[in-house]
Amino acid sequence: xADFKDIVGHEQVIHHLQNAIRxxxxxxxxxxxxxxxxxxxxxxxxxxxxxxxxxxxxxxxGKCKSCKQIESGNHPDFRPVVREKATLGVKEIRExxxxxxxxxxxxxxxxxxxxxxxxxxxxxxxxxxxxxxEEPPEYAVFLLxxxxxxxxxxxxxxxxxxxxxxxxxxxxxKRFLMEHKGIPxxxxxxxxxxxxxxxxxxxxxxxxxxxxxxxxxxxxxVKYIDEMTMxxxxxxxxxxxxxxxxxxxxxxxxxxxxxxxxxYKATKNVNGLMFRxxxxxxxxxxxxxxxxxxxxxxEALEQVKQRMKSNVNFENALELLLLYMKEV
Ligand SMILES: [Zn+2]
Numbered sequence: 001x002a003d004f005k006d007i008v009g010h011e012q013v014i015h016h017l018q019n020a021i022r023x024x025x026x027x028x029x030x031x032x033x034x035x036x037x038x039x040x041x042x043x044x045x046x047x048x049x050x051x052x053x054x055x056x057x058x059x060x061x062g063k064c065k066s067c068k069q070i071e072s073g074n075h076p077d078f079r080p081v082v083r084e085k086a087t088l089g090v091k092e093i094r095e096x097x098x099x100x101x102x103x104x105x106x107x108x109x110x111x112x113x114x115x116x117x118x119x120x121x122x123x124x125x126x127x128x129x130x131x132x133x134e135e136p137p138e139y140a141v142f143l144l145x146x147x148x149x150x151x152x153x154x155x156x157x158x159x160x161x162x163x164x165x166x167x168x169x170x171x172x173x174k175r176f177l178m179e180h181k182g183i184p185x186x187x188x189x190x191x192x193x194x195x196x197x198x199x200x201x202x203x204x205x206x207x208x209x210x211x212x213x214x215x216x217x218x219x220x221x222v223k224y225i226d227e228m229t230m231x232x233x234x235x236x237x238x239x240x241x242x243x244x245x246x247x248x249x250x251x252x253x254x255x256x257x258x259x260x261x262x263x264y265k266a267t268k269n270v271n272g273l274m275f276r277x278x279x280x281x282x283x284x285x286x287x288x289x290x291x292x293x294x295x296x297x298x299e300a301l302e303q304v305k306q307r308m309k310s311n312v313n314f315e316n317a318l319e320l321l322l323l324y325m326k327e328v
Contacts, residue, residue: 001045001046004043005059008173010168014046016163018050026051028142028159029141029142031144031149032144033163035147041114045070045114048078051108052067052078054066054108066107066108076105077111077112079111081097088118089122092125110141112140113140113141116145123153134159171192173191177203186276187212189275190253191211194249194252214250214253219281222285223278225326255298257274261285261286261289262291262294262295262298264279265287265289300321304318
């Protein structure tokens with residue numbers, strides 16, 4: 001289980017929580033708000049571990065009975081709410097929160113509830129929870145994490161202290177992948193760029209075979225496009241687009257490639273490149289392609305992405321893209 005010191009980024013959130021721990025003054029409810037994979041669960045766990053630690057510092061000691069219990073996932077006063085279905089119903093909230101909160105903490109001064117993906121609560125469940133967070137017992141602290149806060153009732157939102165999770169700088173994410181996960185440089189670079197600054201997502205990318213495979217396929221297309229016939233290219237891009245969930249990833253990766261070419265063409269600098277291990281190929285393309293052409297490709301790629309979402313004139317946008325890609 002993570003400690004505050006293991007978390008990359010989110011300094012302001014951590015600072016806020018550590019201050020509260022130092023002063024032993026907690027809000028009854030916190031809303032951890034940020035995209036999936038941004039580190040909300042890690043922060044929630046680190047917070048619980050530190051608050052419950054017997055040493056009482058702003059960093060968990062890792063040695064006391066409480067720290068050991070929370071590490072092994074069975075601390076009686078840390079209550080992550082378990083969701084077994086796609087939604088979290090009123091029954092679960094009543095059993096795991098409303099009824100449970102009446103029982104005093106077992107071994108520490110606080111009882112901490114954690115509702116991950118709180119937007120999965122049904123409206124009924126949210127209303128049940130609301131009653132509890134309106135008048136909670138002194139010892140109760142509620143942590144709710146959401147990626148889409150607009151799905152929560154306004155009445156819940158207004159009871160919570162909002163803790164926003166912003167994207168972490170790509171360079172920081174990359175360093176983390178290399179230093180803590182042993183991911184090689186070129187892969188860490190791509191995964192970090194792709195994660196949009198969300199460390200959890202970056203780790204998943206870097207460790208997934210699908211991602212490395214995707215990268216390989218995109219590189220093959222953009223590097224050897226000149227030797228392909230229109231039909232072959234069309235086939236390739238259609239193949240990406242047909243991969244449904246992954247399609248956006250492919251198109252994003254293509255965008256990053258052409259962004260690299262554009263960047264290199266404009267600056268001759270290799271430092272900001274996402275595909276730094278492919279500098280030679282990038283330089284060759286930068287030499288061949290005009291700024292207008294690269295601009296055209298970028299816009300066409302954006303259009304393909306847009307239209308794919310709305311399912312209109314997708315083929316047209318695709319053809320436009322191919323024309324630009326082939327026009328050298
Ligand atoms: Zn401890």
